[in-house]
Amino acid sequence: MAGSTLEIKDLHVEIEGTEILKGVNLTINSGEFHAVMGPNGTGKSTLASAIMGHPHYEITQGSVTLNGEDVLEMEVDERAKAGLFLAMQYPSEVSGVTTSDFLRSSINAQREEGDEIPLMQFIKEMDEALDYLEIDKNMAQRYLNEGFSGGEKKRNEILQLLMLKPEIGILDEIDSGLDIDALKIVAKGINKLRDENFGCLIITHYQRLLNYITPDKVHVMMNGRVVKSGGPELAQRLEAEGYDWIKKELGIEDESVEQKA
Numbered sequence: 270m271a272g273s274t275l276e277i278k279d280l281h282v283e284i285e286g287t288e289i290l291k292g293v294n295l296t297i298n299s300g301e302f303h304a305v306m307g308p309n310g311t312g313k314s315t316l317a318s319a320i321m322g323h324p325h326y327e328i329t330q331g332s333v334t335l336n337g338e339d340v341l342e343m344e345v346d347e348r349a350k351a352g353l354f355l356a357m358q359y360p361s362e363v364s365g366v367t368t369s370d371f372l373r374s375s376i377n378a379q380r381e382e383g384d385e386i387p388l389m390q391f392i393k394e395m396d397e398a399l400d401y402l403e404i405d406k407n408m409a410q411r412y413l414n415e416g417f418s419g420g421e422k423k424r425n426e427i428l429q430l431l432m433l434k435p436e437i438g439i440l441d442e443i444d445s446g447l448d449i450d451a452l453k454i455v456a457k458g459i460n461k462l463r464d465e466n467f468g469c470l471i472i473t474h475y476q477r478l479l480n481y482i483t484p485d486k487v488h489v490m491m492n493g494r495v496v497k498s499g500g501p502e503l504a505q506r507l508e509a510e511g512y513d514w515i516k517k518e519l520g521i522e523d524e525s526v527e528q529k530a
C-alpha cells in the first residue's frame with residue numbers, strides 16, 4: 270500500500286500537569302526520511318511517546334492522523350496494526366518472552382485472525398534479518414532485551430523494524446551507544462526499508478548517523494515545538510556550529526520546555 274501520511278498538527282502534550290509539547294506540526298509521507306534534532310530536554314522523546322500512546326502523556330490539543338485516521342483514538346496495539354512503529358530511546362526488558370516469540374506475536378498481531386504467519390516462513394524471515402543485521406542467532410532465543418548491551422538493544426529494535434515492516438517508523442536515538450560498525454549495520458537496516466512504502470522519523474543528536482542515512486528533511490525542536498526545518502545541510506551546520514545560532518536567530522534564550530518561549 271503506497272502513500273501513507275502521518276500528520277501531526279498543533280500537538281500539545283502534558284505530563285502530570287506540565288505542558289511539554291506546545292504545538293508540534295510535522296508531516297511525514299511514506300518514502301521520506303525526516304530527522305528530528307534538538308538540545309536535551311526539548312520534547313523529542315515526548316513527541317515519540319505521545320504518538321505511540323504512552324499512558325503518562327496527556328494530549329490536550331491538536332491531532333495526529335495516519336492516512337486521515339485519528340491515531341490518538343486508537344489503542345496502542347491498533348496503532349501498531351495501522352502501521353506505526355516506535356523504537357524507544359530506552360527499550361524495555363521483557364523477562365519470560367524470547368525475542369523470537371515477541372517478533373512472531375507482533376507480526377501476528379498485525380495480521381487478521383486465521384492468517385497467522387506460517388512458522389517456517391517466520392523462521393526463514395527471522396534468519397534472514399538476523400544475518401542481514403549480523404546478530405548472533407542465539408540472541409533470538411534470549412528474553413527480549415534482558416541483559417542485552419546498549420548496542421544489542423538498538424540492533425534488536427532494527428530487527429523488529431525489518432520484520433514488522435511498518436509504514437511509518439519513529440526511531441528515538443537509535444544510534445546512541447552504538448560502536449562504529451554497529452552504527453553502519455543499523456543504518457544499513459533502516460536503508461533497506463527505504464522505498465515509497467516506508468517513511469521514517471529519526472530522532473538523533475548526531476550528524477554521524479545522517480552520514481549513512483541521508484534525511485530528506487531535518488527539523489530542530491526547542492521549547493516543545495519544531496522551531497526550524499531544512500534539508501540535510503541543516504544537520505551539517507548544527508554539527509559544526511551547535512544550536513546557539515538558531516537561538517539567536519529566533520530570539521530563544523532558554524530552549525528547554527520548562528521555559529515559556
Ligand SMILES: Nc1ncnc2c1ncn2[C@@H]1O[C@H](COP(=O)(O)OP(=O)(O)OP(=O)(O)O)[C@@H](O)[C@H]1O
Binds near residue numbers: 284309311316525527
Ligand atoms: N514522565 C515525566 N515526568 C516529568 N517530566 C517529564 C517526564 N517525561 C519527560 N519529562 C520532561 O519533559 C522534558 C522533555 O523530555 P524529553 O524526554 O521529551 O526530551 P528529549 O528532547 O527527548 O531530550 P534528550 O535529547 O535528552 O533525549 C524534560 O524536561 C523532561 O524532564
Ligand SMILES: [Mg+2]
Binds near residue numbers: 314315358441
Ligand atoms: Mg529523548
